[in-house]
Amino acid sequence: MLTFQGKSVINGVAIGKLFVYKxxxxxxxxxxxxxxxxxxxxxxxxxxxxxxxxxxxxxxxxxxxxxxxxxxxxxxxxxxxxxxxxxxxxxxxxxxxxxxxxxxxxxxxxxxxxxxxxxxxxxxxxxxxxxxxxxxxxxxxxGRSAGMEKLSEPVIIVADDLAPSETVQLDKDKVLAFVTVHGSLNSHTAILAKTMNIPALIGTPIPLDDTVDGKPAIIDGAKGILYVEPEEKILAQMQERKRAEEEQKELLLTLRGKENITLDGRRIKLYANIGNSKDLAMVLQNDAGGIGLFRSEFLYLEKEDYPTEEEQFSVYKTVAETMAGKKVIIRTLDIGADKQADYFKLAHEENPAMGLRAIRICLTRPEVFKTQLRALFRASAYGNIAIMYPMIISVDEVRRIKEMVAEVKKELEEQHIEYGEVEQGIMIETPAAVMMSDELAKEVDFFSIGTNDLTQYTLAIDRQNPELDAFYDAHHPAILRMIKTVVDNAHKAGIWAGICGELGADTSLTQDFLKMGVDELSVSPGRILPIRKIVLETNVNAL
Amino acid sequence: MKELKYTITDPEGIHARPAGELIKLLKEFESAITIAKDGKSADAKRIFGVMGLAVKQGQEITMTAQGADEEIAIQKIEAFLKENL
CATH class of the missing domain: 1.10.274.10 (PtsI, HPr-binding domain)
Incomplete structure (x- = not known):
């Protein structure tokens, strides 16, 4: 396998034979x-x-x-x-x-x-x-005639540089991508690739001879890499990416702008999980109804010291404004376990998954928590912000949080700082929270089930340990029953319940979730439209 | 002789496409038309002349027309520049 690095014009994957144009x-x-x-x-x-x-x-x-x-x-x-x-x-x-x-x-x-x-x-x-x-x-x-020879099969065109008169004569159906040795992002090849929306690598140092001519190859437009005679592993990986891209493209065309409603009229909200404000473009592109999980940790993890109230406020405000009135559910810091920031100076733990993490840090270090709460409430004046607290195990915890929230609100009022209506909910990710969900539902506005941790705690299986794979069942009935319990208890108290863990994106369970009456699924942006497709095709009463 | 000064606002400057459009327009006039930038002047009816000046955004060009239809030529040029560049 040979690899070459070029400047990528269009993200995307192309797989096919190379054709060296001389x-x-x-x-x-x-x-x-x-x-x-x-x-x-x-x-x-x-x-x-x-x-x-x-x-x-x-x-x-x-x-x-x-x-x-x-x-x-x-x-x-x-x-x-x-x-x-x-x-x-x-x-x-x-x-x-x-x-x-x-x-x-x-x-x-x-x-x-x-x-x-x-x-x-x-x-x-x-x-x-x-x-x-x-x-x-x-x-x-x-007196010779001009033109490029007829291409018999779809190929990736490789050339020193392509002149417009050459590119225009190409049979567009037979061109999978372009690779040129010279040229810039302003060159005709680049412009044409953008028009045709096919991958192109410009300025790629590749020999224009038999070492590449006719060889199978892959362009990874996201990384700007050309693989010649790719290894099995890379080929499989790229085929999967390409398949996903194509599926996505098709879905985008047909499913954007549609409501998430089943054949028999059952509605479900499809929101996006994001870890950074940079992901917002993907959220909008994939037509998410809102943000169901905004992981605020990145604000802490990419810093050398605690992020200030102003820093946090400006990020939350941007997200709220960008989403323009759509709901943005921000989870308060979920540091600890596998997410460590040195300046928190957390002591080494034998069993960090069950240690001082998430809301437990917030309740032991109120100054850190209050800074975040102030930033969140201030940003709520600029959009539809909701706050979600992670790793809850008891009603008492929720009450303590509410006391702190009341203090923050009072301070803001005294300082004449505006804030909006903020829904407050909790993550259900411990078996204790599931068992207590009827009581908890009376204290909060919504539940969001974090299936990753819930599964790990319920099955007592560490997902990082590959030796346990044989025992692990993502669809374990214990988990599905728990979800059902949580949803039922939420509805009894008149609040809504969603799922923001990986299980929410599992399309083989979408119909089960619809049947249970799950109100919201929050998934990575790219999974929204595939799930919408299933929702649109489902008749819940017939399940 | 008629003269016109104009500062290019198009972010890409006078690139190939508007240069071509400008020339198509100018070919209709009898008058000799020149384009100048920083003291360098070129025949504005020649694509290599216009592009050779490599006019970028924010730079000022001077267009002059001399001949029977110079009046109308300058008017048309002004309208074209405002619209396209």
Whole structure:
């Protein structure tokens, strides 16, 4: 397996054979001509022929790639008619009594240099246009026909660089991706790849010979890597990614904007889990109804010291504003166990999963917790924020939290700082919380079931230990019964219940959750539309 | 002779496409038309002339027209620049 790194234009995966495109290298020889007038006439015929070809290309490409991308062929016609360019060629033929080919090549070099010496990236790229029209003239002079050979199967095109006249003649259905050695993100190849929405790697140092020609390859657009003769493992990985991408693309087209409602009218909310405000684009792209779990830990984990109230406030506010009135459920810090920040100076524990973590830290260090609560309540004036407390085991904990919340609110009021209506809920992720869920439901506005920890605590299986895989059952009936209990107890108290653990994204359980009456599933953004698909196809009464 | 000064606002400057559009427009006029930037001047009816100046956003260009239809040419150029560049 060989790997090459290039600059990626489009994220995405392409899998196929490489096809090395080599230009018909046109060797130009200087030759003396006796009859300069007929040589001039030969040049003008070639010029007319080239202009005509470009006009044809323009007309075909307006239809295939659109007016904006086709405009380049009009520009090329203008270049071939540019007085300075034409005069320079004619001048060389006349004064030096040389062949038209030589005059074209010499003039082309001069104009090429004019652009390639420019400081501006965009203008430097135009040197490729000069080369392109000159090649076209030389081809017309030789009487050969121009064009890329017919491609028999879909391929990844590999070339030094591709001229627009070359790319436009490609049979678009046969092009999986582009890889070029030269060119920049402004080059025609890059622009075309964006128009066609196919992966392209630019500036990839790859040899244009038999070491790659015809070989199976993969482009990983996300990383900008080209794998030639990929290993089984990578191939399998990329095939899976590609399959997911395609599935996603299709779903996006058909399912965006639809309500999450079953055939018999049962509604469920599909929210997104995010770990960082950078994930917001994905949330909106995938049409999430809100954010069901915003993991606030990242604010703590990426810092050397406790994040200030202002730092936190600005992040929460951004998220609330971006979601524009849609619900944003922010989980208070869930540090401890596998998520450690040095400045918390937590003592080493024999069994950290059951140690000082999450809400237990908040209740022992009220100053840390209150800073976060203040930031959250202040941000609530800018959108629809809800707060969720992790690792709850008792009603007493919830009451203590509520006391602290009351203090924070009072402070804000005294300082005349605005805050909005904030729903407050708890994560149900301990068997104790499940058992107490009827009592807990009377204290809070909602439940969100954290199935990862709940499963680990209920089955007494450490998910990090691969030797326990044989004993582990993600669909263990104990877990499903617990979910049912929690949902029922929530509804009895008139509050809603959702699932924000990995199990929520398990499409083989979506129908079970609908049947149990789960009100909300919060999943990674990419899973929203696949779940919506199932919801739309389900008839709960017939289950 | 008519003259017009204009500062380019398009973030990409005078790139290939508007340059081509400008030339298409100018070909309709008899007048000799030039484009100049920082004292460098070029025939504005030539694509390599216009692009050779590599005009970027924020730079000022001077367009001049000389000939029978210079008046209308400058008017049309002004409208074009405001609309496209």
């Amino acid at each position: 230009k018909g290298e046109q060797q130009v020889k200087r030759a003396r001509v006796e009859d300069t007038e007929s040589e001039l006439a030969r040049f003008r015929r070639a010029q007319q022929e080239a202009i005509k070809q470009l006009q044809d290309l323009y007309e075909t490409s307006v239809k295939s790639i659109g007016e904006a991308s086709a405009a380049i062929f009009e520009i090329h016609q203008m270049m071939l008619q540019d007085d300075g360019f034409v005069e320079a060629i004619e001048n060389i033929i006349r004064t030096q009594s040389v062949n038209a080919e030589y005059a074209v090549a010499a003039t082309s070099d001069n104009f090429y240099k004019m652009f390639s010496d420019m400081e501006d990236d965009y203008m430097r790229e135009r040197a490729a246009d000069v080369k392109d029209i000159s090649e076209r003239l030389l081809t017309a002079l030789s």
